[in-house]
Amino acid sequence: MPTNHSLTTRILTPLVISAALAAMVVAWTSWTLGRRWALEEMSDRYHWIEAAITPSTFPLTPAVLQSLSQLTGTQWITVDPSGAIVSSTLPLAPTAELPGALTGRSGITRSSGDADPAPMDVVLDSTEFFAFAFDRPIAGAGDGRTSSVVVLFAKRNVDAVARRAAALPLLTGLSTIAVVTALMFFLTSRLIGRLKRLETQVDRIAGGEFESELSDVGHDEVGRLAGAISTMAGQLSELWDRVNRQQSAKLLHQISGGMAHQLRNTLTGAKMAMELHQGSLDPEPPEEVRVALRQLEIAEEYVSRLLALGRGQASTERPQRVGECLEDVRSTHQPIANHLRVELTWSIDPVLQSRWIKDGASFSAAVSNLVLNAMQAGSMQxxxxxxxxxxxxxxxxxxxxxxxxxxxxxxxxxxxxxxPFVTSKPEGLGLGLPLVKRTAEMLGGSVRWHRDSDRTTFELTVNVSQENPQHD
Incomplete structure (x- = not known):
């Protein structure tokens, strides 16, 4: 199972390691340069001491050596031609001996004023020194004999200079690491907080809450990612609605086909009974009989269309004048309005008497549905x-x-x-308005509704023409 590494750790760890390595490299470089500068400064001091002491004629007594030690910050030892220690500023034991290279007993001829003498590493009195030696004529001897003068530079002083040279870059680097780490921790914490909120909201979208609003409004990469996810959520919501509509439409076809098959048989029987009853009446049957027959004809046409819809077949379009369709709906719905005690008023533009619609039956059914719904809603009060x-x-x-x-x-x-199947009526199926919408779209229009000042308005818009579409 993969380990769950924090993004903060993954960002900060390489940064801190890189900064620490850089600080160590700078400190080591500074220590190396500091040690080199300290050795060069030590060599310069030695040349100055050698140049000043070699031509001098005063005796190097213990008191003189102490004064020179205090002035130069070094330790001094004088050695006679036999290699014995004559005087020293160090508390050496009587049996202490110096390396032959320093006392001249090694057989190496040392020339005074050597341009770049190499110091020797010696340990005296438990202290490490860099040692230089030069020859000086013995004062008052007059026979050309020389004695060796050994100048000792404490190693710890050279190392202290190197440490001081490395300390400042190292402290500066460590301080920089601390500041940068704190700053990066703050910035990454904010970034991770935004990513966690984004993760939570993405989980909601994955759970089907496509309307979840992404709160990140930044203009950086994370903000743009949130915007892309919001766009994806909107597209998923539209796709989900489309799938639901397709499934609902498929179910609507199936239900409408089954209902229409049963209703058509019932309506056919009722229509035949009414026609037989009409034939037994006077030549002019009552208005109620004519309305009943017309309603049965409309219902039969409507059911035939539902049956065709259930079979996946397109119904035959029959153009009709808009005015005739509206007059037909008005004449058949007025008795219903009287029965429900609803005041039904009509206002029809005369121009519509000369306008054609490509399928009068579908248009009449859509208007009929809207009018019936309105009357049923109004009958409640x-x-x-x-x-x-x-x-x-x-x-x-x-x-x-x-x-x-x-x-x-x-x-x-x-x-x-x-x-489809959305209704607030206990006895409703939720199929009327979906069919109205389908009819509006089939006729090149739309249907919408709004509520203003305690009145509900449904508007059905359809395309019409001045000529019969079948004659085009």
């Missing part, structure tokens, strides 16, 4: 009123507005009113 207005728009469209003063659309279904 006294003083119910339904106003139907039909007008032209842009000469090639007709707009039918159905307004009622009923209680309005339930909030639970207001956002999905035109989806």
């Amino acid at each position: 006294a003083g119910s009123q339904v106003d139907v207005t039909a007008r032209t728009m842009h000469s090639d469209q007709a707009v039918v507005s159905v307004v009622d003063n009923g209680p309005g659309i339930d909030d639970s279904v207001s956002g999905s009113l035109f989806d």
